[in-house]
Amino acid sequence: MATLILVRHGQSTWNAANRFSGWVDVPLNHVGRQEAMQAAKKISSYRIDVCFTSLLVRAIETTAICLTEGTGACLDKSPVFKHDSDDPDWHGWDKYEGYIEQEIPIFMNPALDERHYGDLQGFNKADMAEKVGKNIVHQWRRSFDTRPPGGESLKDTAARTIPFFQNRILVHLKNGDNVLVSAHGNSLRSILMHLDNLSPKEVPHLELATGIPIVYEIDAEANITNKVILD
Numbered sequence: 001m002a003t004l005i006l007v008r009h010g011q012s013t014w015n016a017a018n019r020f021s022g023w024v025d026v027p028l029n030h031v032g033r034q035e036a037m038q039a040a041k042k043i044s045s046y047r048i049d050v051c052f053t054s055l056l057v058r059a060i061e062t063t064a065i066c067l068t069e070g071t072g073a074c075l076d077k078s079p080v081f082k083h084d085s086d087d088p089d090w091h092g093w094d095k096y097e098g099y100i101e102q103e104i105p106i107f108m109n110p111a112l113d114e115r116h117y118g119d120l121q122g123f124n125k126a127d128m129a130e131k132v133g134k135n136i137v138h139q140w141r142r143s144f145d146t147r148p149p150g151g152e153s154l155k156d157t158a159a160r161t162i163p164f165f166q167n168r169i170l171v172h173l174k175n176g177d178n179v180l181v182s183a184h185g186n187s188l189r190s191i192l193m194h195l196d197n198l199s200p201k202e203v204p205h206l207e208l209a210t211g212i213p214i215v216y217e218i219d220a221e222a223n224i225t226n227k228v229i230l231d
């Protein structure tokens with residue numbers, strides 16, 4: 001038996017500004033770091049053996065905060081990877097009581113990057129809906145096989161996330177390793193569609209909140225025996 005924890009990164013600066021992000025490497029904002037902290041507390045009772053995340057800092061930073069076991073490490077210093085090195089208060093993780101003894105591998109892979117939003121990246125979602133129509137924007141954002149202009153559909157995203165899940169993540173779960181995956185709204189929607197066996201008609205209704213862990217219990221034959229959303 002193994003545990004798979006999926007968590008969408010905390011709120012980013014462009015989530016707060018309602019802008020299409022995609023592959024634009026925007027960081028968490030203060031709310032997002034607090035959300036990641038809350039996620040860390042919620043999952044602190046689980047042993048994490050291995051992590052997978054994307055190459056985008058909002059997911060990487062969420063992973064790091066999730067591994068602090070809810071101690072609050074690094075919160076006031078984030079963006080944790082861009083702290084001011086001559087900051088007199090900063091001297092690394094050992095400053096925090098939540099220092100983790102266990103070494104946990106973190107694999108960062110572009111297969112888990114958010115869906116590419118093509119020509120929409122950077123634009124405000126409400127403005128775009130005003131310009132081209134709410135239904136078209138909803139199709140771009142939530143349908144399975146409608147591509148945003150110059151971008152990826154959810155189907156395109158699944159074409160990279162599902163093979164990665166099957167070839168790189170599932171092997172750990174079958175070995176009994178507990179896995180944390182911190183990624184993005186749509187890269188995770190494509191994985192949940194696979195795990196929950198959702199149809200292309202059902203998946204447009206699937207929404208993932210920022211920073212809310214979704215926990216699956218998986219047996220040695222890779223069957224899902226339980227699912228819980230820690231909201």
Ligand SMILES: O=C(O)[C@@H](CO)OP(=O)(O)O
Pocket residue numbers: 015019020021022023114115117141184185186
């Ligand atoms: O802008 C994005 O990259 C995504 C996730 O934030 O937005 P949406 O939820 O609209 O697909």
